[in-house]
Amino acid sequence: MFNVFEIAGQISRFGARAAINAFRRPFEGAEIVRQFAEVGWKSLPLVIASGFALGAVMTLHTRSTLVMFGAAAVIPTVQAFAFFLEIGPLVTALLVAGRVGSGIGAVLADMRATEQIDGIESLSIDSFKFLVVPRIIACTLALPVLTLFMDFSGLLGGFFAEFAASRLSFQLYIFRAFSDFQWSNFWPPTLKTCVFGFTIGTIASFFGYTTNEGAQGVGKAATKSVVASSLLIILLDVLLIKLIFFMFPGSAL
């Protein structure tokens, strides 16, 4: 148990160091763009496909119940609220934790095992600033963007499922989806994914950058990155939802 607190403390210090270094020169713009493409662009197909499928499945599941109560007209509203408030941010974060978190953990652990990190340090380059900070920034910035793609592809999937069942027009679907929607339903849940992104980047980088177990550490770092970041994302989600309700009472349904 003590070990868990010790690691939590180390990760917190690691994240704080990254946050401070993010505002110090040099700003590693090229590396951030490269990592953003790695995290964001390459995750896009996974996020869009997952969002579309989830949207369709959710409509198929909820439709029969809502029709029974004569509430078929609220299906688009339910879909929009569900995706923008919770499914989009959470599922995107978990998908990225799986795809990107494991990748960052494994790459950095491999660089440690093959002395590439020592190589960078020996050239008087700050390896933490060069390797860790851009990855964390990229995760932090990419998550909200990916979440938007998840939200809208979920709506699109829901629309196709609804259209197949009721021939509802796209214009009416979108109108009903956003008729009761407020900005406070959109911004806080979308921006909370920055916290998820920072968490994924920090945890994955921590386990990869600090490993000292050679080749064996590569697999361990990848696994630990996914497990720890997924768990922490779910726990943080609870806290952030309470915080959002506190700061934006209008967003509570």
Place this chain on the structure above:
Amino acid sequence: MTNGEPRAVVFDQVSKSFGTKQVLNNVSWHIPSGEALCILGRSGTGKSVTLKLTIALLTPDQGKIWIDEDEVTQLAGPGLSRVRRKIGFLFQDAALFDSLTLYENLALPLQRLTDKSKEEIDFAVDRVLGQVGLANDKAKMPSELSGGMRKRAGLARALVFEPQILLADEPSSGLDRITASEIDELLLRQKAEHKTTLIVVTHDVSGARRVADRILVLDRGNVIAEGTVSEIEQSENETARKLIGGKE
């Protein structure tokens, strides 16, 4: 720190342990500028750790390490960066960055740490790649290079700042004799043409005999012999004599 001859590197009563394993135990040695020191010893006796301590990739538990007039264990930030730029490090597996081409591997430190223009960087990269015979391979990724080419590429990167001191960790490991002797020749040429101080960790006794002005023999974290090849051959220590391949 220097008495008489200028000393490039000085280890003064240095100890280092990892957990309960004592890797170096009050080790002291020095190397004059422009000479070549080969460190021999059985596996796990602290040879590579010695190199990493020299360039401050590791910190000693006790003792002092001097590079010229700088005590590296006391340095951090810009001071440490300045000292590290005097040192080139050829890693055992070259440690090239997987995701960058050979050109980018060499240009990276110049782009980040100097004010050189692109033309000047291109010239510097071409110069060191020419030195190691890889002038036509700069667009290749590290994964496309053979073992010998990787070593030479690692050496090129180590030389890109024109270092005063070159550290080489097992420069001939995993190479055939011909390629290994080519690497040794490159090290000797660097020493002769640029008066570079060499510190080479190796298991290759014939390479050590060819390259070294002096040999340092480590065993279980202690210096058990130090001197020229002939002095080590006549050392009272049996392990040292065995390692250098002298009379038992």
